[in-house]
Amino acid sequence: xxxxxxxxxxxxxxxxxxxxxxxxxxxxxxxxxxxxxxxxxxxxxxxxxxxxxxxxxxxxxxxxxxxxxxxxxxxxxxxxxxxxxxxxxxxxxxxxxxxxxxxxxxxxxxxxxxxxxxxxxxxxxxxxxxxxxxxxxxxxxxxxxxxxxxxxxxxxxxxxxxxxxxxxxxxxxxxxxxxxxxxxxxxxxxxxxxxxxx
Numbered sequence: 001x002x003x004x005x006x007x008x009x010x011x012x013x014x015x016x017x018x019x020x021x022x023x024x025x026x027x028x029x030x031x032x033x034x035x036x037x038x039x040x041x042x043x044x045x046x047x048x049x050x051x052x053x054x055x056x057x058x059x060x061x062x063x064x065x066x067x068x069x070x071x072x073x074x075x076x077x078x079x080x081x082x083x084x085x086x087x088x089x090x091x092x093x094x095x096x097x098x099x100x101x102x103x104x105x106x107x108x109x110x111x112x113x114x115x116x117x118x119x120x121x122x123x124x125x126x127x128x129x130x131x132x133x134x135x136x137x138x139x140x141x142x143x144x145x146x147x148x149x150x151x152x153x154x155x156x157x158x159x160x161x162x163x164x165x166x167x168x169x170x171x172x173x174x175x176x177x178x179x180x181x182x183x184x185x186x187x188x189x190x191x192x193x194x195x196x197x198x
Contacts, residue, residue, distance in 0.1 A: 032057060033174045033182040036167065044156050048077045051163045054170050063169050070166065072107050073159045080152050090121045090142030093151070099135040108134070111158035112151070119144040 035054035052074035082094040097103045118137045
């Protein structure tokens with residue numbers, strides 16, 4: 001455990017050192033490029049979170065996106081990412097908003113279309129169909145991992161196409177030389193080569 005922490009500290013120091021050597025021109029673009037580059041290899045939920053955070057960096061109206069929709073996607077992604085897992089493997093969704101019917105309509109209704117029952121490790125709870133009830137059931141009960149993953153996949157299937165369009169718009173805001181400089185810095189230097197990601 002101590003060895004893992006030491007290795008993580010060393011990796012972070014090396015990463016920070018490389019980032020500090022980036023060209024001073026375009027510090028904002030460097031940070032935006034960093035968000036975009038790092039998001040490529042992340043698992044889908046973290047990718048969604050990182051791209052939303054990159055979009056939040058841009059001044060209002062500059063991207064021509066539905067900013068409220070991006071905020072919804074971000075808050076739901078945070079909810080899934082911060083959900084707690086018990087020792088037995090059950091999961092409770094850590095919704096990042098008050099559990100009300102209005103918030104179900106705002107944050108969940110657009111992507112939650114299935115009528116799967118709520119299954120815990122110990123029992124099946126008939127889905128009563130109420131919007132507020134759904135939030136309490138997924139928050140308060142220890143969900144079976146299959147149910148949690150089904151909800152997460154349903155959300156990602158809806159959110160990912162939206163977020164990738166935002167990603168495409170974000171890439172147009174970064175000077176290609178800064179993008180490649182950031183990429184080379186993350187890769188440990190070297191010359192830019194042709195082909196996919198150097």
